[in-house]
Amino acid sequence: xxxxxxxxxxxxxxxxxxxLICGLWIKAKNLTxxxxxxxxxxxxxxxxxxxxxxxxxxxxxxxxxx
Numbered sequence: 001x002x003x004x005x006x007x008x009x010x011x012x013x014x015x016x017x018x019x020l021i022c023g024l025w026i027k028a029k030n031l032t033x034x035x036x037x038x039x040x041x042x043x044x045x046x047x048x049x050x051x052x053x054x055x056x057x058x059x060x061x062x063x064x065x066x
Contacts, residue, residue, distance in 0.1 A: 005058040012055045015048040 022041050
């Protein structure tokens with residue numbers, strides 16, 4: 001369980017960093033008119049939120065066990 005939570009945490013961190021970088025890239029390049037680019041980054045953001053929620057749940061489970 002501990003290894004699984006570490007893996008999920010690392011994935012969540014990478015997704016958060018990539019979402020932030022991609023969002024800043026869209027803002028810098030002013031790509032708000034490109035619908036396919038916005039859809040991709042919106043999906044990336046949704047996946048990031050899901051993984052963050054899983055990480056929080058795993059953290060609570062590990063905290064309760066101790």
